[in-house]
Amino acid sequence: MRRFLFRSILGIFFGGFIATLTTIAHIYFGEQSLIDGDLFLKNSLGFIFCGWLFTVTPLYFEIRSLRLSQQTALHFITVTILYLIFALGxxxxxxxxxNILIYLIIAVITYSIAWLGFYLYFKYECRKLNDDLKHIK
Structure with a gap:
């Protein structure tokens, strides 16, 4: 529960930071001196929710009673469906x-590439640690 709260706070602040950066970039590069308040509020809350969602859902990978395939499936389904519902709303x-099909295709490709990258990285780190342990005298 402590980890969940810490990640929630971290995600909310990160989402707020990204919302601020995108608003500043929109004003500066879009050469607009005024922004729509309702649109700003809606998008800022969207960034905050996404920040929370993407920092909390990796907790699936810390549930040791689940196999990696189950953790991955739960994480992918949760992130993809919640983001889709939210982004549509x-x-x-x-x-x-x-547009929904394009989103799903992009989500599957992006998730697959990211998952494979993390898997290969951690596999390499594990192999390196095991080699180091073998050389301890």
Whole structure:
């Protein structure tokens, strides 16, 4: 529970930071002196929710009673479905079957690449640690 609260706070602050950066970039590079308050609030809350979602859901990988395939499936389904529902509701993805299918394809490809990268990295680190342990006298 402590880890969940720590990650929640971290994700909320990170989401708020990203919302602030994107707003500043939008004003500076978009050469706009005014922003729409309702749109700012909606997008900022969206960034905060996404920050929370993407920092809390990796906790699945710390549940030792689940196999890696179960952890991965639960994480992927949770992140993909919650983000899709939220993005459709907030207007980040237009409500259209084509856009939803494009999102799902991009999500599967991106998730697969990221998962494979993390898997290979940790496999390499594990091998390196095991080699170091073998050389201890």
């Amino acid at each position: 907030i207007g980040w993805i237009a409500v259209d079957i084509t």
